[in-house]
Amino acid sequence: MKLRCTLDFLLYDWLDAQALNQRERFADHSRETFDAVLDTCERIAREKYAPFNRTVDTEEPRFDGEKVILPKATHEAHAAFAASGMLSAAQDYEIGGMQLPYTVQAAANSFFAMASVSIGSGMLTSGNANLLMVHGTPMQQEVFAKNEFSGRWSGTMCLSEPQAGSSLSDVATRAVPDGDDFQNDPLGPRYRLTGNKMWISAGDHELTENIVHIVLAKIPDADGRLIPGTRGISLFIVPKRMVNTQGELTGERNDVALAGLNHKLGWRGTTNTLLNFGEGKYPVGGKAGAVGYLVGEPGKGLHCMFHMMNEARIGVGTAATMLGMAGYYASLDYAKNRPQGRPVGVGGKDASQPQIRIIEHADVKRMLLAQKSYCEGALALELYCARLVDEQKTGEAQAVDDARLLLEVLTPIAKSWPSEWCLEANSLAIQIHGGYGYTRDFPVEQYWRDNRLNMIHEGTHGIQATDLLGRKVLMENGRGLQLLAGRINATIERAIQVPALAVHANALGQALQQVGAATKAAWATGNPADALANAVPYMQAFGHTVLAWIWLDVVLATQRTGAAESAAFRAGKLGAMTYFYRYELPKIGAWLKVVETRDLTCAELPEEAF
Secondary structure, rough: HHHHHHHHHHHOOOOOOHHHHHHHHHOOOOOHHHHHHHHHHHHHHHHHHOOOOOOOOOOOOOOOOEEEEEEEHHHHHHHHHHHHHHHOOOOHHOOOOOOOOHHHHHHHHHHHHHHHHHOOHHHHHHHHHHHHHHHHHHHHHHHHHHHHHHEEEEEEEOOOOOOOOOOOOHHEEEEEEEOOHHOOOOOOEEEEEEEEEEEEEOOOOOOOEEEEEEEEEEEEOOOOOOOOOOEEEEEEEEEOOOEEEOOOEEEEEEOOEEEEOOOOOOOOOEEEEEEEOOOOOOEEEEEEEEEEEOOOOOOOHHHHHHHHHHHHHHHHHHHHHHHHHHHHHHHHHHHHHOOOOOOOEOOEEOOOOOEEEEEHHHHHHHHHHHHHHHHHHHHHHHHHHHHHHHHHHHHHHHHHHHHHHHHHHHHHHHHHHHHEEEEEHHHHHHHHHHHHHHHOOOHHHHHHHHHHHOOOOOOHHHHHHHHHHHHHOOHHHHHHHHHHHHHHHHHHHHHOOOHHHHHHHHHHHHHHHHHHHHHHHHHOOOOHHHOOOOOOHHHHHHHHHHHHHHHHHHHHHHHHOOOOOOHHHHHHHHHHHHHHHHHHHHHHHHHHHHHHHOOHHHHOOHHHHO
């Protein structure tokens, strides 16, 4: 119930999601239909996901030589999720969608992420299909995307390679035309792929009758050489099983073989694989090489893939947020029920007095407030980004462009900030449980393990930071940063009129100035090596400033006349915001100091000194 109250407040009182119904695309909907979707997803998450979160952690996927075996609970959860229609919730009616606002879809999916992120909610499948709806041909959309949206097939994203990791310019997977008439296949120009892909989530399983791999590969030049860098990268649909133009399985396996399962610290319920493409284990038509269909133009693979990558990054941020939230709720419940210690009075502790619950200790309240400020703030940020997606799709012309640019700037924060600070929330949840938190008798240790992946998942912390400082705040002459500053200043102007919030408004204004000054100072020499040496501290300060803004804006929403929330609810929001401003926002000074001075302590230390 606590999560639902928070979601309702953020959706309706803060983001005014019901106003989207005034737009033609969402005209058939009302708050009642939105609530019905939330109710359904909350119920499925409660019945099919949450009871089995520990099961999928202990009964890891295994390969019997022919197929990957998953617990029965995973099959049942996937079937229930697919039947709910959530894979295509934001899509057009014509392809079986609900034409829901993405904001509502994102809020509904948060139930699954909190109940069992390891079972999953089809993030890569919907992202794969969404990519094809933008960059695929009508036939590719009909055959592949629609079958993914229905839940009949699932999807993956195949980028990383064992020797390249996140360095996509070093991708070595090759794609060569499959015969002289390769351009004439109705499913798209047909190629044969050879290579290896690593860290492929849901890369092999029996949950669906087919798996649609979206694969980055390079097309050799006329001399058979791979073009260095990212210019030669193209994007391909590589199905696990071959299909015809009616979306029917032909009975033939594609030349994609499972080379092994990765056994991870967390997310153990999701298969994570090494895939070999074109090794000849399953030759198609008697020939080695995995059959792949070109998506978009040759050499434009990264441009297409970024559509899916950016969506996945927000999805990872949401997953991190909800894992943090799960730990917060668990530690809050524990703190309310665990007796330990006695109050400290003027004369010290009185051992004759009964024990008090640990939530009555100031330091435990500090840890709970930290978790609340991180997780509820991060949830608000993720939903704000989802609202920008709706604005980009259905707003007026200027609003569409502004939303696009704001999303560019905020996506690295939406992915990275929760993955760092909601992980810290999970650590605090363990701390509140004491020694019990370190055991498998309580769920908080699993939440931490599951969350630790998210600082790496879909682009490491360092990659997100380099993207933010090296590209996003500079693009279009800094217009995205200016747009964000404009929205932050609008919140400051409203908050400064509220006496209880004026001091926080001023603090936010100062933080915004510090970020702006540090951005300029970082690039003062024009040398990327100088600017990016401290990209992660920059991102941490930038993220904290964004979250301070989000919190101030959220608390302003609680001040509106007629707010339905209880006094305790409003006090909780105000307390979390106050904690963030007093304990967290001051940290940005130290982070930005090394950015402003272009400190090279880390960059210049010789290897042998380590």
